[in-house]
Amino acid sequence: MNRIFMLLFCLLLVISIITFLVNRKNMPPRQQAIIFTLYGLTIGLMVCLQLQYNQILPFDYLSTYISPLKNWIERWM
Amino acid sequence: MIHKQVINHRQTAWLVGSVLMTAMMISSLHKIVAISKMDAWFSQILPVGYAIVVAFVLAELSRAYPGKNLFEILFIVCGKWIGGFINLILLGYIWIILTLDIKGASEFFRQTLLPRTPVEIILIVFVLLMMYYGRTSLEVAARVNEIYFPAYFVLSMMLYFLLGNEYNVERLEPILSTGLERIFASNLLPIGIYGDILLFGAFLHASTHPRLFFASMKHGILIVGFTVSLLLLILLGVMGFTIASRLNFPIFILVQQIHVTDFLDRIEIILFSLWFPAFTIKVIVAYLAFLVCLGSFGGQQHYNAFNLPSGWFLVVTSLLAFPRVYDFDTFLSYTLPVIVLIIQIPLLLFLYIHARMNRTMDTQVSIPKGTKLYRFYRFMVWMGGIALVGCFVTLVAGDLLVDKSVFAGFFTAGMYLVFFFIALIASYGEMQALNHGKQKLGQGKRAGTFRQ
Numbered sequence: 001m002n003r004i005f006m007l008l009f010c011l012l013l014v015i016s017i018i019t020f021l022v023n024r025k026n027m028p029p030r031q032q033a034i035i036f037t038l039y040g041l042t043i044g045l046m047v048c049l050q051l052q053y054n055q056i057l058p059f060d061y062l063s064t065y066i067s068p069l070k071n072w073i074e075r076w077m
Numbered sequence: 078m079i080h081k082q083v084i085n086h087r088q089t090a091w092l093v094g095s096v097l098m099t100a101m102m103i104s105s106l107h108k109i110v111a112i113s114k115m116d117a118w119f120s121q122i123l124p125v126g127y128a129i130v131v132a133f134v135l136a137e138l139s140r141a142y143p144g145k146n147l148f149e150i151l152f153i154v155c156g157k158w159i160g161g162f163i164n165l166i167l168l169g170y171i172w173i174i175l176t177l178d179i180k181g182a183s184e185f186f187r188q189t190l191l192p193r194t195p196v197e198i199i200l201i202v203f204v205l206l207m208m209y210y211g212r213t214s215l216e217v218a219a220r221v222n223e224i225y226f227p228a229y230f231v232l233s234m235m236l237y238f239l240l241g242n243e244y245n246v247e248r249l250e251p252i253l254s255t256g257l258e259r260i261f262a263s264n265l266l267p268i269g270i271y272g273d274i275l276l277f278g279a280f281l282h283a284s285t286h287p288r289l290f291f292a293s294m295k296h297g298i299l300i301v302g303f304t305v306s307l308l309l310l311i312l313l314g315v316m317g318f319t320i321a322s323r324l325n326f327p328i329f330i331l332v333q334q335i336h337v338t339d340f341l342d343r344i345e346i347i348l349f350s351l352w353f354p355a356f357t358i359k360v361i362v363a364y365l366a367f368l369v370c371l372g373s374f375g376g377q378q379h380y381n382a383f384n385l386p387s388g389w390f391l392v393v394t395s396l397l398a399f400p401r402v403y404d405f406d407t408f409l410s411y412t413l414p415v416i417v418l419i420i421q422i423p424l425l426l427f428l429y430i431h432a433r434m435n436r437t438m439d440t441q442v443s444i445p446k447g448t449k450l451y452r453f454y455r456f457m458v459w460m461g462g463i464a465l466v467g468c469f470v471t472l473v474a475g476d477l478l479v480d481k482s483v484f485a486g487f488f489t490a491g492m493y494l495v496f497f498f499i500a501l502i503a504s505y506g507e508m509q510a511l512n513h514g515k516q517k518l519g520q521g522k523r524a525g526t527f528r529q
Contacts, residue, residue, distance in 0.1 A: 001197060002195040002197045002198060004198065005195065005197035005198055005201060008201065009197075009201060009389075009392065012389070013389050016385040016386070016389065019385075020385070020386070027382060028375065030374070030375050031375040031382055031383075034371060034374055034375055034383065035382065035383065035386050038383070038386035038387060038389075038390045039386050039389075041390055041393075042386065042389045042390045042392075042393050045390075045393040045394060045397055046393050048397065049393060049396055049397055067411045067412040067414075067415040067416075068415070069265065069266075069411045069412075069414060069415055070407065070411040070412075072262075073112060073262050073411070076258065076262075
């Protein structure tokens with residue numbers, strides 16, 4: 001992964017998390033919960049990305065299994 | 078956003094045009110060409126019909142629940158838990174649209190215009206731009222779109238003349254020789270992209286004239302159907318189906334084929350500098366819909382607080398999803414149409430039945446009956462409907478009844494295009510008639526029909 005991207009992304013992410021933590025007392029609890037979930041997912045998925053878990057995700061097979069359209073078209077056309 | 082903002086019927090139609098048309102330029106067209114070969118340009122009529130039905134249900138919802146958006150309506154109709162679950166599915170669907178668009182655009186720019194720039198950098202710049210617009214509202218996007226969409230539309234139409242020296246009509250022959258099965262299959266693929274019309278459900282709370290809102294969306298859908306049909310006609314006439322079906326980004330290569338003079342070089346840079354803002358508008362509309370959906374879970378209308386976390390979340394998920402162009406392409410062409418049909422058809426059927434039972438607005442058409450304008454409006458509605466049915470009938474009758482001679486092929490194709498064009502003109506007439514009726518009734522003191 002590009003280092004300039006990593007630096008820029010982590011910097012912006014940390015700034016926005018700090019801003020949220022400072023301002024969160026003015027927010028309703030449900031809104032806070034949603035924002036916490038989004039930040040949590042972002043950090044978790046960023047760790048997955050660093051460990052290159054996306055390389056083992058079978059996107060190609062996943063698309064084929066979800067959709068019968070590809071098989072149907074290939075079989076009948 | 079709570080403060081009142083307004084966009085008019087023309088802006089709505091052009092926004093629909095941007096949302097549906099620009100996504101098709103990245104990819105998808107080559108898969109359509111691979112399936113129905115030289116008849117690929119007949120691939121828009123079924124998705125257009127589908128999108129019009131979705132727009133109609135949205136307008137009916139707007140009539141039954143004025144001032145509410147799709148997510149709020151689901152909470153009202155289905156309750157907190159089931160409504161919340163359906164909204165979660167819709168949130169996932171909008172997330173898929175966003176991820177596809179962000180990753181697709183980033184890969185497209187890396188492979189065509191910026192080969193040395195890492196995809197992460199293109200992606201984060203794109204998301205930062207999206208987050209900037211996320212602080213505003215649909216009105217800003219609609220105004221920006223008013224500058225770029227006409228330019229993009231005119232340039233797309235001009236391709237026929239700019240590529241006139243490369244065009245060979247024999248590459249389209251024999252017309253209607255691939256069979257109705259293949260044409261039907263190629264009509265299924267664009268449904269994934271035309272299903273994006275559901276994004277406008279997030280802004281239903283702003284619609285004050287449901288019939289005009291529907292007419293505007295219908296006009297936008299028909300602009301897209303007609304323009305993409307013509308683009309496919311140009312693509313096939315210039316490249317032929319064999320080359321067009323093997324290119325990842327056929328429209329980019331098509332634009333590169335423009336050789337008007339020796340000194341006018343790299344026209345694709347000019348065209349894509351106009352295409353990019355139009356495409357950005359599409360992603361912004363999807364992003365605003367994502368924020369509105371999140372806001373409905375938060376139980377309040379201000380979605381600004383979700384802008385930053387949503388943006389960062391989309392950066393990471395876009396990087397994680399679709400590692401290769403092939404994956405993205407397969408998903409867009411074959412999986413998205415199935416997801417759209419599985420999610421949208423039961424949902425819209427259910428909501429339509431509820432909307433019919435809970436109508437609160439009685440007057441649908443803002444034109445007094447018996448007037449000349451009303452007769453003109455009725456004529457346009459009927460003419461548009463008959464022209465769309467005419468497209469279907471021409472296609473089926475042309476394939477089944479007419480012999481496969483060159484003359485018969487061209488006659489059928491000509492009839493199909495004429496009917497499509499009549500439907501487009503009729504939808505414009507319908508939209509303008511409704512707008513004039515609204516102005517005459519004095520309700521037009523508000524600048525538009527659609528507020529957020």
